[in-house]
Amino acid sequence: xxxxEALKARKSVRAFRPDxxxxxxxREILELARLSPSGTNIQPWKVHIVAGxxxxxxxxxxxxxxxxxxxxxxxxxxxxxxxxxPYTTRMRTLGKAMYGLLGIPKGDEAANWHQWGRxxxxxxxxxxxIFTIDKDLDAMSFLDIGIFMQSxxxxxxxxxxxxxxxxxxxxxxxxxRRVLNVPGDEYIVCGMSLGYADETQAVxxxxxxxxxxxxxxxxxGFA
Numbered sequence: 376x377x378x379x380e381a382l383k384a385r386k387s388v389r390a391f392r393p394d395x396x397x398x399x400x401x402r403e404i405l406e407l408a409r410l411s412p413s414g415t416n417i418q419p420w421k422v423h424i425v426a427g428x429x430x431x432x433x434x435x436x437x438x439x440x441x442x443x444x445x446x447x448x449x450x451x452x453x454x455x456x457x458x459x460x461p462y463t464t465r466m467r468t469l470g471k472a473m474y475g476l477l478g479i480p481k482g483d484e485a486a487n488w489h490q491w492g493r494x495x496x497x498x499x500x501x502x503x504x505i506f507t508i509d510k511d512l513d514a515m516s517f518l519d520i521g522i523f524m525q526s527x528x529x530x531x532x533x534x535x536x537x538x539x540x541x542x543x544x545x546x547x548x549x550x551x552r553r554v555l556n557v558p559g560d561e562y563i564v565c566g567m568s569l570g571y572a573d574e575t576q577a578v579x580x581x582x583x584x585x586x587x588x589x590x591x592x593x594x595x596g597f598a
Contacts, residue, residue, distance in 0.1 A: 382529065389539055389576075390579055391568065392570065392573045396571075403534075404527055411522045412522060419519050421509075421561065422523075425505065432554060433551065433555065446547060476577045494566075497568040497570075500539075500568035506520055507557055507563050507564060509561055528567075540566075542565050
């Protein structure tokens with residue numbers, strides 16, 4: 376699969392088969408991703424790759440924490456729940472389509488809670504990734520993390536694997552920090568699921584809409 380094909384084929388997958396991802400293949404993907412560009416080549420990304428018993432323990436402890444406590448205060452990665460248009464509509468359009476495919480009606484809080492909890496099972500993917508960054512770096516380094524993650528997603532897709540990047544892992548960072556021994560001077564930014572898509576699941580038919588070029592690009596100086 377060439378780059379154009381990988382870009383067009385990549386999508387967020389929310390149901391995975393249990394087939395294991397070999398360590399050599401995970402390493403191959405990360406070897407490519409480490410070539411990603413970064414501001415002044417500081418390469419700020421750090422990633423914990425979890426599988427097997429470690430992944431099971433992380434999922435189990437985060438889900439147990441989630442049932443008894445609200446999301447951790449002072450989220451590691453600065454985020455906002457306030458969005459203006461057109462971002463609110465885009466987010467709601469995706470949510471409506473996804474929950475429709477899952478058969479979860481609006482207002483069903485129990486079903487919504489259960490589905491949101493699947494984030495903390497990495498949607499049953501055999502491999503999970505948790506991304507961290509030193510706290511003393513500035514906002515530009517968070518852009519570098521995004522570039523690194525995109526490289527992982529495209530390298531994975533070109534090898535027949537799928538992914539889902541997950542901001543949800545930022546919500547219960549205290550447990551993740553403890554289980555993975557993440558140093559206190561690093562932010563836990565987000566997570567990612569990695570594995571083979573379960574194409575029998577309706578949720579994986581979801582293709583998020585993309586805006587046309589004219590809606591976001593302004594060209595200057597072209598003849």
